[in-house]
Amino acid sequence: MTIAGGIILIMLGAILTWAVEFDIAGLDINVVGVVLMLGGLVWLLFAIYRVRFARRAVAPTTTVVEEDPVTHRRVYQERPYDDPPVV
Template sequence: MTIAGGIILIMLGAILTWAVEFDIAGFDINVVGVILMLGGLVWLLFALYRLRVARRVVQPPTTTVIEDPVTQRRVYEERHYDDPPVV
């Protein structure tokens, strides 16, 4: 619940701030709505940062050199981290 959680908090805060007319002694529902909107904004920005950092990490491909002594050839095998293992 990364981006969706932040958007939900922002929506709940907006509803509490501008659409709800509810009074309890010593409890301001508008302030709670603003706090939820700010928390949702911080959550959304943090989620976007995490997604950007997670997509930046890339593993380099693995290269294996196999030398055949009979034919004097070299075979290069390049595998990426998402390839299935060779049996």
């Protein structure tokens, strides 16, 4: 689910609603366009929400595990991105 997918659905729905003059028996193109626009809007809002919280959850790759008070040496631990964040 990306932001571009929501925008594409909104654009497609707008084209079907206001630019297409075509009649199909039993199907209203204007209603299909409005449904696509609403679905695109929901998709867009969810994608923005997901991106907002995904950027906040990034953990650092290098953390200080312990520090020696006498020599002031720090021991670092390298972690891959798939490990949970150290709190």
